[in-house]
Amino acid sequence: MNTDDLLARLDRARREDPERAVFGAGHRGHGYRLNAPMPPERMAEIERDLDVLLPEDYRAFLLQAADGGAGPGYGLNPFTVSNELPVPEPGEFPGVSGRPILVDPPADPEDDDAVEASISAHLDAVYRGVTVLNDEGCGMHSLLVLRGACAGQVWWYPWQDGTGIFPLRHPGTGTPMTFTDWYGLWLDSILDPGRTAIGSFAPYAPTEPWTA
Template identity: 35%
Template sequence: MTNIEWSTVRERVTALSRTPPDRVFGAYGHEWALEPPLRPAELAELEEQLGVRLPEDYRSFLLEVSRGGAGPFYGLFPLRRVDGRWGWHGDGGDLTALDTLAEPFPHTAPFNPAAGLPEPPDPEEFDTVEEFDAAEDAYWELHDRVAYDPKHTVGTLYLSHLGCAYRQMLVVSGPERGTMWADDSADDSGFSPLAGPDGERVSFARWYLDWLDRATAEAGAPAR
């Protein structure tokens, strides 16, 4: 998406702030608050620290709209400058590995790192509780080492959470740069690109503006 029109976003979000928060999912989390945008010098410092240029639509959003706040689900993780270092904060914002954002995200199709793992141990197969507990501990140590290996999410930054540890992220490096992906590893479903009705990839701008359109429709719908 090019030549994105961000100029009405803050006005539309302000209008939505008069909506009862239970009308739009996640509004209790962000309360329709948009933080100030970044100044160009701040964006330049951020990208210098990260060693990567962010996708153009997200860059323009940061400069023209906001550094975080009201957005899909429970809102956009806000950018903070703490002790001279920029980073994303919030419930999952710290999952973004700042030192690997310039490394190419290695995937171009849905993948589930936990798919090849064995089944969890069955307590009926053990003679004692202690033996089962040891086997279960070993299984979950293996599971977490495989399913949550940081190599799966290099080149991505986490932008929002949906609750229950489901999150969505923006790819900033590699062949999928500029596309939004879902991290559903919380229920062992792995990772997958967000897609439109015809299977097309979803950019940050489309992801955000589609949410804004849905929120506007939900806010204007008859109360249930």
């Protein structure tokens, strides 16, 4: 599957959901609209400044399709905006393929201060070497790894519950999910009348270690 395939399926999803009933597409949502592609000179500037080559499939999408817009959750973040989170932090993402990075939860999950402290203590691991692809709402995000052994993989981060960061596993192949997998599965869920459109990637984020 390539960028052209994703665009063709997005166009079909747009036509088959005229009421914009899919989560994130409706009122004030993305409406299946895409931003303009990223200019090649901007891509070159970003990769030079960050000293990194973006994952090939994500790079192709930014250049050929769009820098943000329609996508899972509330839509695909523009790369230039997601970097203001701040993302990516210097260094490599510390994750190991198929092994969640777990966070010790506070004794009282209802204690907002304790939850915030637990989350803050692990932000270095969360944001080092990644970009935030989207916002699912309720403090949940998908992260694309740019640096480290897991570069090119998408991980799921439920910020609000502070439990950890979880590598997404493709339901068909059992392999780590790439950007194209992530975007394509979202489109598949819209186009398959027997399925509910993906609102969250939590079901694809095992909490126990796994191997492909």
